[in-house]
Amino acid sequence: MAQLTPKERVMRFLKKEPIDTMPFFSGMGMVVMPGIKKLGVNFASVHTDAQRMAMSAIWSSKLMGFDCVVIPYDMTMESEAMGNEISLYADSEDILYPTIPEKIWKTLDDPKIPTDITKMGRLPIVAEAIKIIKKEAPEYPVGCWQLGPFTQSGQIMELDILLKAVFKQKAKVESILDQLTDMIINTGKFLQDAGCDYITLREPGAAADLLSPRTFNDLIKPRLTRILGAWKSPKLLHMCGKTEPLLEMMAQCGADGITVDINCNVKKGREILGNDTLFMGNMDTYKMTCDPETPEQTTIEHVKEIIDSGIDAVMPGCDIWPDIKEENMLAAVKTTHEYGKKPSPAVGRI
Amino acid sequence: MATREELLKDLHEGVVQYEDERVTTAAQQIVDQGYEALDAIMNGLAAGMEEVGELYDRQEYFVPEVLMCADALYAGLAILRPHMPEDSSKINAQVVIGSIQGDVHDIGKNLVKMMFDVAGWKVHDLGRDVPLESFVEKQLDTNAEVVAMSAMMTTTMLGMKKVIAMVKEKNPDCLIMLGGAPVTKDVANLFGADGYADSAGNAVSEGIKMISRLREFQK
Numbered sequence: 335m336a337q338l339t340p341k342e343r344v345m346r347f348l349k350k351e352p353i354d355t356m357p358f359f360s361g362m363g364m365v366v367m368p369g370i371k372k373l374g375v376n377f378a379s380v381h382t383d384a385q386r387m388a389m390s391a392i393w394s395s396k397l398m399g400f401d402c403v404v405i406p407y408d409m410t411m412e413s414e415a416m417g418n419e420i421s422l423y424a425d426s427e428d429i430l431y432p433t434i435p436e437k438i439w440k441t442l443d444d445p446k447i448p449t450d451i452t453k454m455g456r457l458p459i460v461a462e463a464i465k466i467i468k469k470e471a472p473e474y475p476v477g478c479w480q481l482g483p484f485t486q487s488g489q490i491m492e493l494d495i496l497l498k499a500v501f502k503q504k505a506k507v508e509s510i511l512d513q514l515t516d517m518i519i520n521t522g523k524f525l526q527d528a529g530c531d532y533i534t535l536r537e538p539g540a541a542a543d544l545l546s547p548r549t550f551n552d553l554i555k556p557r558l559t560r561i562l563g564a565w566k567s568p569k570l571l572h573m574c575g576k577t578e579p580l581l582e583m584m585a586q587c588g589a590d591g592i593t594v595d596i597n598c599n600v601k602k603g604r605e606i607l608g609n610d611t612l613f614m615g616n617m618d619t620y621k622m623t624c625d626p627e628t629p630e631q632t633t634i635e636h637v638k639e640i641i642d643s644g645i646d647a648v649m650p651g652c653d654i655w656p657d658i659k660e661e662n663m664l665a666a667v668k669t670t671h672e673y674g675k676k677p678s679p680a681v682g683r684i
Numbered sequence: 685m686a687t688r689e690e691l692l693k694d695l696h697e698g699v700v701q702y703e704d705e706r707v708t709t710a711a712q713q714i715v716d717q718g719y720e721a722l723d724a725i726m727n728g729l730a731a732g733m734e735e736v737g738e739l740y741d742r743q744e745y746f747v748p749e750v751l752m753c754a755d756a757l758y759a760g761l762a763i764l765r766p767h768m769p770e771d772s773s774k775i776n777a778q779v780v781i782g783s784i785q786g787d788v789h790d791i792g793k794n795l796v797k798m799m800f801d802v803a804g805w806k807v808h809d810l811g812r813d814v815p816l817e818s819f820v821e822k823q824l825d826t827n828a829e830v831v832a833m834s835a836m837m838t839t840t841m842l843g844m845k846k847v848i849a850m851v852k853e854k855n856p857d858c859l860i861m862l863g864g865a866p867v868t869k870d871v872a873n874l875f876g877a878d879g880y881a882d883s884a885g886n887a888v889s890e891g892i893k894m895i896s897r898l899r900e901f902q903k
Contacts, residue, residue: 421813423785423786426785426786428785428786428842428843429842430785430786430840431786433786433787433788433813434788435788435813493789493791494751494790494791494794497747497748497751497791498748498751498752498755500748501748501749501752502752542743542746543746543747544746544747545746545747545748546743546746549746549748620841620871621870625871625874627874657842
């Protein structure tokens with residue numbers, strides 16, 4: 335059978351249908367400097383312009399051999415739409431993602447979260463960028479993502495206020511999380527309606543090195559379940575940090591697949607999840623693809639080890655840091671495609 | 685009248701059980717009854733925080749609990765600190781601390797700051813999203829012994845390397861401490877830093893362990 339296109343490969347993979355080889359794709363940012371340089375623009379400008387966002391994503395994937403494009407790139411879009419100002423660091427020589435320097439809501443009583451923010455801020459740009467990608471590069475699946483309610487709450491308020499309130503003012507925290515859950519459901523549907531092919535729910539703020547598994551089960555899991563239940567497939571759930579104690583609960587949230595980062599022992603993770611769950615991860619996105627001191631061979635061995643640990647697809651554990659060491663990035667993708675020809679636990683081969 | 689031991693126990697347990705009122709009441713009694721403030725800080729508040737660190741390591745406490753314990757500790761510190769005789773602290777060191785430009789996360793940074801506060805250091809907290817040059821300028825202004833920087837994201841971590849180079853060029857004796865999720869021992873070595881904590885969790889753990897070492901030193 336002829337080789338599959340990246341889109342065919344990823345979409346079949348996400349349905350656990352047999353594929354030709356393991357895809358190298360992600361639910362998180364994959365824009366890299368070679369793709370941005372190809373456009374001749376600076377990093378800050380790819381967040382605010384649909385054409386630049388779309389084309390930098392496409393070029394990043396074309397040059398590196400990724401099996402998807404993922405937009406948007408920064409975590410401030412929804413918070414900005416809700417009224418917060420962002421720092422774009424337009425004049426910085428460094429690669430800095432937009433941040434929210436000062437949040438407008440200072441206390442737990444302040445947030446008034448609109449359910450529909452899709453016409454506000456930069457959200458319309460993302461829908462436009464999806465359409466451009468579909469037209470210019472139909473061979474790629476378009477991945478989009480939303481932060482989970484707890485992580486998103488840290489974009490609209492100071493996280494320490496929320497963390498302390500988890501015990502002392504639980505009802506107020508729950509109210510904020512519920513409002514955010516509605517907003518996230520709606521925004522995800524908007525991205526899916528705009529043509530996104532798969533969506534990832536990212537909830538790194540609730541990892542087991544920050545919150546207890548009991549709090550995760552009580553406060554976070556019901557809301558992740560509600561969001562994933564409202565979105566259509568394919569949909570993934572990503573967490574980074576310490577996730578082993580949470581994997582079983584993550585698998586019960588209703589996602590089509592689970593993705594983790596370098597802090598998770600994926601071999602143990604596979605034992606916890608069993609062979610039927612799509613399980614992806616956990617490439618080290620600094621050491622293996624950015625650190626100028628890391629030899630290409632080290633990255634190759636890292637990728638092989640991940641595959642041998644029983645993962646279904648090698649996935650960066652976080653946003654790829656854009657200033658990659660190109661030869662290592664290319665080697666990671668090539669190794670995934672070549673070494674990933676044999677079936678993985680949840681996905682067969684053609 | 686409560687004994688010294690009883691009051692130290694109240695400070696210790698008040699911190700562990702994040703009972704601000706118990707801590708402030710005991711701290712006030714320490715002052716009123718003329719007990720030593722430094723003793724109360726080290727053997728009451730800091731000892732309590734040391735147990736918090738152990739609870740965190742054993743995964744009985746998580747970040748919300750640690751933050752509440754820190755609040756209780758600060759409530760006690762606010763009462764006791766003004767009553768420390770000028771010469772009672774052997775440490776007159778200074779630290780410049782902040783989260784690096786591009787990073788608005790500061791929970792880990794604030795916990796490490798607490799460690800310096802408890803130990804009686806003069807802390808110059810630059811806040812978060814701090815331009816690289818500001819670390820260098822502040823260090824030169826104050827001649828601080830330590831510059832402590834935090835970055836929660838890989839994307840901002842690289843700025844640390846530049847700050848280290850700038851600080852070390854002007855003041856090779858200044859110690860640099862790095863913290864934050866993407867910072868590993870390898871990265872710290874590569875950048876030329878003198879110490880590191882590799883996650884918000886480790887900042888908690890490492891910060892508290894440094895308090896323990898300072899308490900040992902004090903004995």
